[in-house]
Amino acid sequence: MKPIWKNAAPWLCAAGALLAAGPAAALEPDALFAKLTGSVWAVRTFDAQERPLRAGSAVVIAPGRLVTNCHVLAKASNFVVKRDNVTYGATLEYPDPGRDLCQIKIANFTATPVTLAPAGGARVGQRVYAIGNPRGLENTLSEGLLSGLRGGDGEARLLQTTAAIAPGSSGGGLFDSDGRLLGITTFAARDGGNLNFAMPAEFLADLPARAQAQLAARAREPAGAAARRTADAGGAGIPLTEPLRAGDALEYLRTDRLTGNRVPVIYRVDRVNGDEVSFNAGSRIEKANGQLVSLTSPIGGLFDSASPPGGWAPKDDIQPGMRWHLDYVTTTDDRLRHELNASVGAEHTTRVDGVDVNVMRISYDGWIYASYGTGASPVGTPLNVAVLYSPELKRIVRFEATYRRAYASVTNETLELVRIQR
Template identity: 85%
Template sequence: MKAGSMNPAPWLRPAAAFLAIASAAGSAAALEPDVLFAKLSDSVWAVRTFDAQERPLRAGSAVVIAPGRLVTNCHVLAKASNFVVKRDNVTYGATLEYPDPARDLCQIRVANFTAPPVTLAPAGGARVGQRVYAIGNPRGLENTLGEGLLSGLRGGDGEARLLQTTAAVTPGSSGGGLFDSDGRLLGITTFAARDGGSLNFAIPAEFLAELPARAQAQLAARAREPEGGARRSADLGGIGLNEPLRVGDALEYVRTDRLTGNRTPVVYRLERVAGDELSFNAGSRVEKANGQVVSITSPIGGVFDSASPPGGWAPKDEIRSGMRWHLDYVTTTGDRLRHELDATVGAEHTTRVDGVELNVLRISYQGWIYASYGTGASLVGTPFNVAALYSPELRRIVKFEATHRRASASITNESLELVRIQR
């Protein structure tokens, strides 16, 4: 070989050819959005759930991951007696195959279903700043494409437990797909921080490989529960309801308008722990380790958040039956109304959260709300009543009911109930 020649030795040529091919593949142009959508749209379906009387409950999305198998969020299927998957005018009955509620991933099975499965992105390949696309059914609008960036990898212990994205995730999108620019599945879209700008989140697709084993382990654990289904949290070992929250864990509540019966899932997901402060949903809710509220900037829990007193609805370090206190405060969100309330703690009793029996104390608040006008407050109040169940074991409110009869004769009557802790 002449000096300065760039031709490789014969034994290097196969390796050089392989590297050239790999380089060309790695630098291949990303799919145009219309091409990507055409490739994937047949693999993302809508989910509709129904109660025992066939009344509609929730709507969501699901992604085909194998022949006759789709994955959605477990919270989409919560409380459903049956559910279907649909696209355009085609509907299939579906059954639950592998539930993993701790990660909010549920695999469902559909018979005689031929929709093509998607390709999963390589594990650990997600990169902050890469272009991503969300496909789902927001607010019932089937097969909607959204574009954005992967804006963060959230989690702990060296594991990305959540993908943060600017691609929109709205009600109905839960269970849809988050794809890279090659059309590979990066994650399952799950929730957005309400009033938090472009703060949307997906569960990494690499978790899907563990779904069958985790589901079978959880079902086996439930089979060992005491007869009758009631479990004391002390009996749950490694999955105790009362274990400290870790980054990526989430508190799932259901908010109900008791006048209309409308139910809305409310999820507070822990994203950061700094000292003794826990930050949920991109900092829109911050609590102390003892459960007392530091700040709320996005009232996704309705009255539970918008009317929250300083420190929250259980603001004392130790709450006991018979305690009383008086509150006079102006809320920090919404219309910043003045609240004047008297609190009373009742006797201890029990309630269940996700099948676990908990001791709780009932805290009753009675008083008035005064509207603000200009720089002063109205002297005419409107009655406001709250009943909250507080769990000393969890150090948080597990059920909340509020009634407010405003001067306009309209009534707010809503509840918020903890249904499970996602781990």
């Protein structure tokens, strides 16, 4: 079975389906839910062996047309939309992985399309409602405020909301109190409090043109160029080394090697400002070259909480054989003192989501000193870290750490880059 990204058809959406209607009367939450619930569906994706992959949501925007997040469809060979006991097979029509929006089509599908809110009409402080399928719980309504407008620089901005979303909500709808679509819910900042985000609905009007442009760019690629693209780029011709843009995301997998527990860790770009890239509503800020600027929410375990100033690859031109010494106090958690010696090994290759990339192994060995009175304990506990740094991607693609705390407590974990969502 061919990947779904190759099924995109060059059809145009009816422009009228993306135009906002005139003013409407504000609805009570129960009336709003009754009006919209039939227009938000669950998405289920499967691999070539029909094994389940992911779950998400989708919003009906025109007759037989729905929009979801591209990351919901990533790596799927086929997918369906469902509501209650009704299921429809669907195909991809317009992929725009750069904005994480994918339009899908369904034959003989009669669900009522939603109405779009006026472009640029979103206002901080207005009441909003999210409808989706968090954690597989179909047709869930959550209420909140539009708490911020992030990004911008000449185009529509990410919508920040306090309306709750969770895994499975991706691709659902964020609506105003009149029941008009403001945005497509996309991600939540893990461990970042009530920070949830949606792509603005005005992006939907650009889907056909942007999808066709990206597919045309792929057709012009020289032979073999596809091997330098992440599988998650939706077949849209985005190279692995393409600079990150707002809406892109780095998806890591954090594994506790003692228990086997595996947790996804998402660093999503909410703004690029000059040579600085902001992730997860500013909780992590990096330079364009991958060096860490600031960190306030350590969602990646020791990768974040024990991070040196500048990150685990803090030098501009790392070369095999380099060595350096670090003595620093972390800015998160308990502000522990770290004393580490770093050394760089030979260059080799590894695979990131099926693509070969060049990496260097940087080893860190040393001690962590816990807080003790007004200073640090004179007795440290050992910390051993090994990272694989990719000069091509300008970031860490694998992190391994063993930390032996007091009372024989041991932390042994890995954090590995599994895909770049575009």
